[in-house]
Amino acid sequence: MAGVTIGRRQWAIAEGYIPGTSTGPAPAMISHETVSILNGTDDVAEVEVIVYFTDREPVTYRLTVDARRTRHVRFNDLADPEPIPRDTDFASVIRSNVPIVVQHTRLDSRQPANALLTTIAFPGDE
Amino acid sequence: MAGVTIGRRQWAIAEGYIPGTSTGPAPAMISHETVSILNGTDDVAEVEVIVYFTDREPVTYRLTVDARRTRHVRFNDLADPEPIPRDTDFASVIRSNVPIVVQHTRLDSRQPANALLTTIAFPGDE
Amino acid sequence: MAGVTIGRRQWAIAEGYIPGTSTGPAPAMISHETVSILNGTDDVAEVEVIVYFTDREPVTYRLTVDARRTRHVRFNDLADPEPIPRDTDFASVIRSNVPIVVQHTRLDSRQPANALLTTIAFPGDE
Amino acid sequence: MAGVTIGRRQWAIAEGYIPGTSTGPAPAMISHETVSILNGTDDVAEVEVIVYFTDREPVTYRLTVDARRTRHVRFNDLADPEPIPRDTDFASVIRSNVPIVVQHTRLDSRQPANALLTTIAFPGDE
Numbered sequence: 316m317a318g319v320t321i322g323r324r325q326w327a328i329a330e331g332y333i334p335g336t337s338t339g340p341a342p343a344m345i346s347h348e349t350v351s352i353l354n355g356t357d358d359v360a361e362v363e364v365i366v367y368f369t370d371r372e373p374v375t376y377r378l379t380v381d382a383r384r385t386r387h388v389r390f391n392d393l394a395d396p397e398p399i400p401r402d403t404d405f406a407s408v409i410r411s412n413v414p415i416v417v418q419h420t421r422l423d424s425r426q427p428a429n430a431l432l433t434t435i436a437f438p439g440d441e
Numbered sequence: 442m443a444g445v446t447i448g449r450r451q452w453a454i455a456e457g458y459i460p461g462t463s464t465g466p467a468p469a470m471i472s473h474e475t476v477s478i479l480n481g482t483d484d485v486a487e488v489e490v491i492v493y494f495t496d497r498e499p500v501t502y503r504l505t506v507d508a509r510r511t512r513h514v515r516f517n518d519l520a521d522p523e524p525i526p527r528d529t530d531f532a533s534v535i536r537s538n539v540p541i542v543v544q545h546t547r548l549d550s551r552q553p554a555n556a557l558l559t560t561i562a563f564p565g566d567e
Numbered sequence: 568m569a570g571v572t573i574g575r576r577q578w579a580i581a582e583g584y585i586p587g588t589s590t591g592p593a594p595a596m597i598s599h600e601t602v603s604i605l606n607g608t609d610d611v612a613e614v615e616v617i618v619y620f621t622d623r624e625p626v627t628y629r630l631t632v633d634a635r636r637t638r639h640v641r642f643n644d645l646a647d648p649e650p651i652p653r654d655t656d657f658a659s660v661i662r663s664n665v666p667i668v669v670q671h672t673r674l675d676s677r678q679p680a681n682a683l684l685t686t687i688a689f690p691g692d693e
Numbered sequence: 694m695a696g697v698t699i700g701r702r703q704w705a706i707a708e709g710y711i712p713g714t715s716t717g718p719a720p721a722m723i724s725h726e727t728v729s730i731l732n733g734t735d736d737v738a739e740v741e742v743i744v745y746f747t748d749r750e751p752v753t754y755r756l757t758v759d760a761r762r763t764r765h766v767r768f769n770d771l772a773d774p775e776p777i778p779r780d781t782d783f784a785s786v787i788r789s790n791v792p793i794v795v796q797h798t799r800l801d802s803r804q805p806a807n808a809l810l811t812t813i814a815f816p817g818d819e
Contacts, residue, residue, distance in 0.1 A: 349456075351456040385494065416453040416563050417455055418454065425807070428554035428680050429556050430556050431547065434813050435813065437699070477656075511656060542580075544580065548682075555675065560686045573705045573815070591803075605707040637783060
């Protein structure tokens with residue numbers, strides 16, 4: 316089927332936090348923070364994730380999402396140029412060369428029964 | 442009462458995941474992923490749910506929502522043309538011939554005490 | 568202080584469900600579905616909550632929110648013209664004569680450890 | 694890197710509630726209500742948080758967020774001019790001199806296994 320153009324090229328998530336401990340089997344129940352990206356277009360999305368902290372300069376990560384595909388990226392797995400520390404407040408801006416849709420999710424399994432949160436990210440004007 | 446026109450004709454949910462296990466009595470406590478649709482108009486909504494994956498082409502499902510009614514559709518129950526696999530990342534685009542409102546919810550009962558998440562989906566421009 | 572004008576006069580929540588059972592002390596831990604309304608203006612907000620079902624016509628409830636005040640209304644407590652049944656899918660449209668902000672929250676305590684969900688409602692164009 | 698301009702200068706959160714009890718080690722598992730603010734710009738954000746109640750006039754708090762930084766502020770910690778009472782419904786409006794992004798989060802650990810909720814706040818027009 317032909318691609319669908321929906322979304323924006325700039326998004327923001329003001330909340331970010333990877334809990335440092337977990338209860339339950341890996342990898343599903345490991346506490347994690349995820350950015351889910353939908354690329355409905357017919358072009359590869361070249362995506363930049365800029366991570367902001369409370370007390371130092373932001374760090375930029377790069378990834379791609381194929382045409383008509385979704386990718387659910389755990390912030391836990393971002394490693395280049397550096398891993399994101401656990402138990403630390405952060406935020407993020409997500410930029411793409413084509414329109415994408417971005418959603419933020421956390422699974423927190425620090426206590427014995429996981430908790431979940433999600434929200435569509437804030438869509439920028441462009 | 443007369444119908445209400447609120448919403449958009451195109452929506453997106455970047456996060457999707459049906460947990461493969463559950464704790465508690467069926468059907469209420471079965472882990473599920475739901476798309477809730479409100480059709481406030483006086484016309485039947487003809488709805489297309491396009492499901493995107495990480496590694497294969499999208500699949501399209503069709504359903505209707507009667508005038509001045511809501512339908513909360515579990516992705517678990519979509520079967521035609523094929524069921525959505527469990528424990529698998531997906532995303533979705535929802536399109537309608539009339540304005541609708543779309544919200545995404547998950548109940549995750551893999552661990553003994555359910556977790557919930559929800560968000561209004563991303564509204565497209567049209 | 569002077570009032571603040573923020574929000575819209577029409578909102579929608581596509582998801583609605585009051586779990587029929589609870590674990591823990593009343594009233595705090597009773598499973599509930601809430602619509603939180605912020606009226607930042609200097610005028611009383613006259614609010615209509617229209618509740619939609621899967622298989623019958625919508626029902627309208629009326630309430631007010633004083634100037635520069637918030638009200639967190641449990642759908643559980645709506646009684647006139649009729650209570651909302653438990654364990655039943657619904658949705659809602661919220662209308663006001665002045666701009667308000669609307670947020671949807673559920674506390675689900677069916678299992679022994681409560682779950683929570685929230686989202687800002689969908690803001691209409693007017 | 695150069696700053697990023699994304700967001701709005703006025704936001705609202707209609708839901709607010711600091712649970713009065715907690716289960717688990719402090720400070721991480723203390724029940725809390727957080728407003729997370731991202732300031733992607735190259736200027737310090739001067740932020741006003743106006744807290745609304747059900748039965749008395751709003752109270753204004755002031756804080757700053759440095760350029761290219763995030764701050765996750767617990768409503769629990771707001772103290773000047775007065776602390777926010779526990780187990781009490783509130784709402785908030787957040788205003789800034791530069792564009793920011795605002796997200797609302799709660800961790801509720803009243804029962805033995807925490808629950809979480811989050812949503813991007815409602816962005817005002819200006």
